[in-house]
Amino acid sequence: MSAKTPMAEDSTKSKNMNDLVALCKRRGFIFQSADIYGGLQGVYDYGPLGVELKNNLKAAWWRSVVYERDDVEGLDAAILSNKLVLRYSGHEATFADPMVDCRKCKSRWRADHIKNGRCEKCGSDDLTEARPFNMMFKTTVGPIVDEESYAYLRPETAQGIFTNFRNVLDSTSRRLPFGIAQIGKAFRNEITPRNFIFRVREFEQMELEFFVEPGTDDDWHKKWVEARIDWWKQQGLASDNLVAYHQKADELSHYSKATVDILYRFPHGLEELEGIANRTDFDLGSHSKNQKELNLKAKVMENNDSTAKLTVRDTEANTESVPFVIEPSAGVDRGVLAIITEAYTEETLENGNKRIVLKIKPHLAPIKVAVIPLARNNEALVSKAESIKKTLQALGLGRILLENTGNIGKAYRRHDEVGTPICITVDFETMTESENKIAGEETVTVRYRDTMKQERIAVSKLADYVRKFFNV
Numbered sequence: 089m090s091a092k093t094p095m096a097e098d099s100t101k102s103k104n105m106n107d108l109v110a111l112c113k114r115r116g117f118i119f120q121s122a123d124i125y126g127g128l129q130g131v132y133d134y135g136p137l138g139v140e141l142k143n144n145l146k147a148a149w150w151r152s153v154v155y156e157r158d159d160v161e162g163l164d165a166a167i168l169s170n171k172l173v174l175r176y177s178g179h180e181a182t183f184a185d186p187m188v189d190c191r192k193c194k195s196r197w198r199a200d201h202i203k204n205g206r207c208e209k210c211g212s213d214d215l216t217e218a219r220p221f222n223m224m225f226k227t228t229v230g231p232i233v234d235e236e237s238y239a240y241l242r243p244e245t246a247q248g249i250f251t252n253f254r255n256v257l258d259s260t261s262r263r264l265p266f267g268i269a270q271i272g273k274a275f276r277n278e279i280t281p282r283n284f285i286f287r288v289r290e291f292e293q294m295e296l297e298f299f300v301e302p303g304t305d306d307d308w309h310k311k312w313v314e315a316r317i318d319w320w321k322q323q324g325l326a327s328d329n330l331v332a333y334h335q336k337a338d339e340l341s342h343y344s345k346a347t348v349d350i351l352y353r354f355p356h357g358l359e360e361l362e363g364i365a366n367r368t369d370f371d372l373g374s375h376s377k378n379q380k381e382l383n384l385k386a387k388v389m390e391n392n393d394s395t396a397k398l399t400v401r402d403t404e405a406n407t408e409s410v411p412f413v414i415e416p417s418a419g420v421d422r423g424v425l426a427i428i429t430e431a432y433t434e435e436t437l438e439n440g441n442k443r444i445v446l447k448i449k450p451h452l453a454p455i456k457v458a459v460i461p462l463a464r465n466n467e468a469l470v471s472k473a474e475s476i477k478k479t480l481q482a483l484g485l486g487r488i489l490l491e492n493t494g495n496i497g498k499a500y501r502r503h504d505e506v507g508t509p510i511c512i513t514v515d516f517e518t519m520t521e522s523e524n525k526i527a528g529e530e531t532v533t534v535r536y537r538d539t540m541k542q543e544r545i546a547v548s549k550l551a552d553y554v555r556k557f558f559n560v
């Protein structure tokens with residue numbers, strides 16, 4: 089064992105949100121948005137490493153939900169939403185959280201988040217009755233501002249899928265069961281955004297609407313709950329930290345017949361990471377019905393309102409029905425927070441020093457490999473490192489970083505903290521005739537993040553070696 093061999097994870101230290109926030113800022117994962125102007129509450133920006141991690145998580149979801157199946161199509165619908173869509177989906181009337189005001193300090197709170205009936209800011213129990221607060225962001229569209237010229241920023245990506253149902257069906261000739269997947273921004277004017285990127289006003293969702301024959305919906309619901317829990321485990325979340333919670337009747341959204349939330353043990357508690365709802369035929373049914381009425385009223389498509397029908401035709405049975413839909417809806421930002429929470433580890437080394445290491449799955453790591461020349465001003469080392477970086481970059485694994493800072497100890501520490509699975513050091517032995525040459529070949533040192541073990545690998549074998557390590 090070297091002096092640096094990790095002895096133990098510091099089990100006395102549970103995952104602490106402040107540690108994660110500090111790491112995210114220090115290493116360039118996540119910043120408060122507009123922080124030079126004091127920030128904007130409930131809005132965050134993703135930095136150089138955050139954007140990589142987020143993209144990797146989204147790519148893993150897309151791979152699993154679209155590419156690895158043959159019954160799902162992708163979509164990227166607009167964020168600006170026609171108000172009628174959100175009127176007929178029920179959001180204008182019901183997408184609200186209960187809000188209370190503190191009469192003493194004038195602050196506002198989400199009623200179901202208030203503890204012991206007291207204001208979180210001043211402790212007063214002089215609170216108003218709860219009243220509904222609609223969370224949709226409204227904006228005006230076009231140069232003329234009047235009562236009708238508004239649209240919404242979508243509060244969920246789902247409605248873009250429902251309104252494109254007919255378009256996708258007609259352009260792909262799909263039959264039930266099939267799904268439409270989408271990843272994109274959603275906006276909610278949360279009364280009290282909190283817990284870092286857990287509850288924010290601008291976030292991203294990864295949503296699948298999986299359309300099924302009515303009557304088969306309960307089975308499909310179960311299947312999707314299992315599939316989604318498995319997927320989160322494959323992203324590195326421990327089984328012990330994941331709980332399937334079946335919502336009670338009075339907790340269900342207006343569109344849902346049954347919802348199972350996948351809860352994760354975040355630093356602030358066990359909370360929702362993803363919801364899997366059986367939305368029945370509520371949305372397609374509602375949009376079909378209202379489209380038909382609107383079209384008739386406007387006297388357009390009087391004799392041909394079939395485009396308004398969000399139905400599927402069974403030509404054999406000569407029937408037409410509105411499909412039921414199962415919706416696994418995951419938050420990208422909550423996913424990123426869960427991955428960072430799970431991966432954050434503090435270890436005490438044999439020499440008593442501490443090290444922070446982000447034990448993130450290789451496919452999610454923001455930097456896949458760091459290539460480090462041992463001396464930053466040595467032309468031969470740097471140019472060999474550049475050539476190795478180029479070769480590895482061409483493998484298409486993601487970001488391969490040439491780390492030319494000249495301080496190997498600091499470079500290892502930084503890459504442990506940001507979760508880089510392997511570092512490759514180009515040292516003087518790479519360049520000289522030495523006993524470390526394997527069968528006369530140039531070699532480099534490969535160092536592993538989790539074990540800190542090092543081994544020498546022939547440069548000519550590196551590409552294959554790295555490909556195998558990342559399982560591609």
Ligand code: ATP
Pocket residue numbers: 244276278285286287288289291293360361362363417418419420421422
């Ligand atoms: P919550 O009960 O925590 O407010 P929700 O049940 O309203 O969440 P859904 O409408 O089911 O959430 O949205 C699907 C997913 O979108 C959630 O599981 C979550 O991961 C994500 N999400 C929802 N609201 C937010 C938010 N304000 N900030 C970050 N992610 C969110």
